[in-house]
Amino acid sequence: MAKVPTPAELLPGLSYEPPEKGWMDVKPDFRPGTYCNPASPKWMEWINYPYPAARSVPDDEWALPQDWKEIVLQGMDDRLKRFRSLKLFFDICVRCGACADKCHFFLGTGDPKNMPVLRAELLRSVYRRYFKTIGRVLSEIAGARDLTEDVIKEWFFYLYQCTICRRCSLFCPYGIDMAEMTLLGRELLASVGLNIDWAMASVAQCYDKGSHIGAPPQAFKDMVDFLAEENERVTGITTTPSYNRKGAEVLFVMPSGDYFADPGTFTMMGYLLLFEHIGLDYTLSTYAAEGGNFGWFISHEMGKRLNAKIYAEAKRLGVKWILGGECGHMWRVCNQYMSTWWGPVDFLEKPVSPITGTRFENATVHKMVHISEFTADLIHHGKLNLDPQRNAHIKLTFHDSCNTARGMGILEEPRYIINNVLPEGNFVEMPPNTIREKAFCCGSSSGINANENMELRMQGGFPRANAVRFVHEKYGVNHLGCICALDRATLPTLLEYWVPEVGITGISELVGNALIFPDEIERTTDLRDRDLVGFGELAEEAGEEEE
Amino acid sequence: MQIATLLSQKKSAILGRWLTTIYESYPPETAIFLRKEKNRFDNPMGYRISEGMEGLYGTLLQELERDQILTCLDEIIRIRALQDFAPSQALAFIFLLKNVIRQELAEEIRQENLAAEVLELESRIDGLALLGFDVYTKRREKICEIKADEAKRRISGLMRKAGIGDDSP
Numbered sequence: 001m002a003k004v005p006t007p008a009e010l011l012p013g014l015s016y017e018p019p020e021k022g023w024m025d026v027k028p029d030f031r032p033g034t035y036c037n038p039a040s041p042k043w044m045e046w047i048n049y050p051y052p053a054a055r056s057v058p059d060d061e062w063a064l065p066q067d068w069k070e071i072v073l074q075g076m077d078d079r080l081k082r083f084r085s086l087k088l089f090f091d092i093c094v095r096c097g098a099c100a101d102k103c104h105f106f107l108g109t110g111d112p113k114n115m116p117v118l119r120a121e122l123l124r125s126v127y128r129r130y131f132k133t134i135g136r137v138l139s140e141i142a143g144a145r146d147l148t149e150d151v152i153k154e155w156f157f158y159l160y161q162c163t164i165c166r167r168c169s170l171f172c173p174y175g176i177d178m179a180e181m182t183l184l185g186r187e188l189l190a191s192v193g194l195n196i197d198w199a200m201a202s203v204a205q206c207y208d209k210g211s212h213i214g215a216p217p218q219a220f221k222d223m224v225d226f227l228a229e230e231n232e233r234v235t236g237i238t239t240t241p242s243y244n245r246k247g248a249e250v251l252f253v254m255p256s257g258d259y260f261a262d263p264g265t266f267t268m269m270g271y272l273l274l275f276e277h278i279g280l281d282y283t284l285s286t287y288a289a290e291g292g293n294f295g296w297f298i299s300h301e302m303g304k305r306l307n308a309k310i311y312a313e314a315k316r317l318g319v320k321w322i323l324g325g326e327c328g329h330m331w332r333v334c335n336q337y338m339s340t341w342w343g344p345v346d347f348l349e350k351p352v353s354p355i356t357g358t359r360f361e362n363a364t365v366h367k368m369v370h371i372s373e374f375t376a377d378l379i380h381h382g383k384l385n386l387d388p389q390r391n392a393h394i395k396l397t398f399h400d401s402c403n404t405a406r407g408m409g410i411l412e413e414p415r416y417i418i419n420n421v422l423p424e425g426n427f428v429e430m431p432p433n434t435i436r437e438k439a440f441c442c443g444s445s446s447g448i449n450a451n452e453n454m455e456l457r458m459q460g461g462f463p464r465a466n467a468v469r470f471v472h473e474k475y476g477v478n479h480l481g482c483i484c485a486l487d488r489a490t491l492p493t494l495l496e497y498w499v500p501e502v503g504i505t506g507i508s509e510l511v512g513n514a515l516i517f518p519d520e521i522e523r524t525t526d527l528r529d530r531d532l533v534g535f536g537e538l539a540e541e542a543g544e545e546e547e
Numbered sequence: 548m549q550i551a552t553l554l555s556q557k558k559s560a561i562l563g564r565w566l567t568t569i570y571e572s573y574p575p576e577t578a579i580f581l582r583k584e585k586n587r588f589d590n591p592m593g594y595r596i597s598e599g600m601e602g603l604y605g606t607l608l609q610e611l612e613r614d615q616i617l618t619c620l621d622e623i624i625r626i627r628a629l630q631d632f633a634p635s636q637a638l639a640f641i642f643l644l645k646n647v648i649r650q651e652l653a654e655e656i657r658q659e660n661l662a663a664e665v666l667e668l669e670s671r672i673d674g675l676a677l678l679g680f681d682v683y684t685k686r687r688e689k690i691c692e693i694k695a696d697e698a699k700r701r702i703s704g705l706m707r708k709a710g711i712g713d714d715s716p
Binding site: 010029031107108109110112222259264431433454455463467489490 | 571589702
């Protein structure tokens with residue numbers, strides 16, 4: 001029995017002095033909306049992953065294997081030996097706090113365990129307890145703790161509240177890479193059967209059928225053919241993608257989001273128009289029909305398994321080099337991991353643009369060029385006939401996707417393209433502490449763009465949306481551009497909650513809008529069938545009024 | 548109305564204390580950060596909450612359209628509707644303005660015999676809280692809506708291919 005609480009008594013921070021609890025004693029609150037569902041055993045069986053079981057987060061028992069503790073500690077030991085970086089990151093942190101307020105999940109949730117320094121401590125405390133003498137002897141006094149089921153649950157909660165965006169690393173004086181710790185921590189979870197359903201379903205589908213969305217080759221071809229027909233309807237230009245064509249010069253690989261989900265489909269239409277415009281000798285592969293790689297969000301091993309098809313197809317088809325579409329994590333995997341996994345890539349040539357003759361020295365090793373690099377080079381050499389006025393209805397700001405920008409340094413190329421396909425004055429940057437290397441993440445990447453954790457995603461993306469709202473209110477920005485398929489899938493949802501006036505577009509879509517073909521039909525709409533400003537009937541009416 | 552004059556004169560002190568109470572509903576480390584970091588992009592939550600509270604305070608000082616009041620409430624509630632708060636906790640901050648005003652203006656209320664005016668003011672704060680329920684509910688509904696819309700976008704390309712418009716039943 002108790003009195004009805006006063007408003008002050010309802011808020012814990014106000015009604016009483018919080019008990020002196022250390023962070024180790026504060027357990028995660030698994031509130032629906034903040035966590036991802038564990039993977040269904042079906043998907044794990046498809047890809048032969050260990051310890052499949054039907055699990056539910058709110059349950060006390062998580063159906064861990066009997067020797068789960070030994071498996072995790074052995075796994076940690078293995079990884080400490082294989083990755084010197086991991087040992088370094090565990091040992092070197094002095095807890096200066098420079099990273100503490102740089103994580104979008106901390107800024108959105110207000111949960112101190114989302115401070116990267118503390119998130120890393122969730123793993124580091126176990127490392128100290130079992131792998132450092134001081135931790136073995138002094139235990140909690142030395143920041144060490146026993147590995148218990150509660151600790152595993154905490155890892156599951158917080159390692160899937162990190163989008164591997166590496167913004168915190170940028171501010172760390174030692175360059176400690178939280179993303180690497182998260183990835184390896186997720187591997188440890190996977191080793192005892194703990195994965196998230198959204199990522200695992202995508203992985204299993206991709207492994208079995210060729211794309212995350214589970215589209216078989218026929219569906220992939222049908223959809224791309226349909227988008228080519230759409231191009232013809234809007235522009236009058238026949239775009240003719242080929243499939244599995246041996247002897248093509250270039251293999252083009254894109255994320256599946258670009259040929260199924262809107263607004264990615266319009267980016268795909270843009271690619272097809274661009275290739276037609278320059279007469280590129282390219283082919284698509286129905287086997288390597290997925291550039292994205294959710295496997296990498298679960299383990300390096302699974303990332304490698306899903307990635308295998310890209311080089312395999314390049315080799316089978318006998319292309320000279322590979323061109324990659326607008327995708328963030330795909331680019332990080334291809335650029336930073338692929339040649340290490342499979343190299344040397346002696347069956348491909350150093351990429352050279354057949355149109356401009358530019359040698360892409362940066363792709364010497366892995367033989368894959370990003371579409372933004374390729375397009376920017378074409379524009380730089382005057383190879384594209386562009387009418388920026390066809391994008392006059394778009395007032396744009398640009399979201400630097402974490403993997404392409406912070407991970408790979410693709411900062412100038414998309415901006416160069418934007419400035420050439422938009423009328424002058426239609427591109428506005430967000431504030432400097434929210435873009436380029438310091439860009440705020442979309443909050444839904446790294447396999448957590450599920451439906452059941454929507455509240456978490458909206459909190460994680462809040463800092464990004466906050467900056468978008470600023471340029472919308474100050475400059476009338478109505479579109480957010482990006483070169484990442486996960487962004488195109490998740491940012492529309494984020495902005496629908498925070499800044500519904502702003503839409504999302506890929507950069508190749510804007511290129512497609514602006515391209516002029518000699519034999520095109522009169523253009524009155526963009527690729528989404530939206531009226532262009534100053535073209536068609538509207539322009540004629542304006543002309544009549546002037547007369 | 549004397550109380551309105553006092554609210555204007557003591558705006559800074561009342562708002563400051565009110566802001567402290569809402570920050571203290573977060574863990575101590577977070578509360579320190581929310582108070583300390585002044586850059587609106589590095590501390591979006593602190594910025595939006597403080598802006599929203601200033602706006603809400605303004606609703607007590609001047610006559611505004613209902614939509615304007617709802618906008619001020621939404622500035623804060625749309626953040627708290629996502630976070631680890633029960634609905635009662637998410638909205639408690641509105642009622643706490645009464646406590647803050649009673650504390651900050653205690654002397655003036657006693658000396659000037661403003662009890663009646665305070666009651667009237669507190670009634671209006673109750674009104675704000677009731678409107679806050681509307682905003683909170685809308686935001687929770689919005690979460691359901693964006694989930695459904697995202698699911699639709701995943702197959703919208705296929706629907707177009709099949710010739711089925713997004714306005715089809």
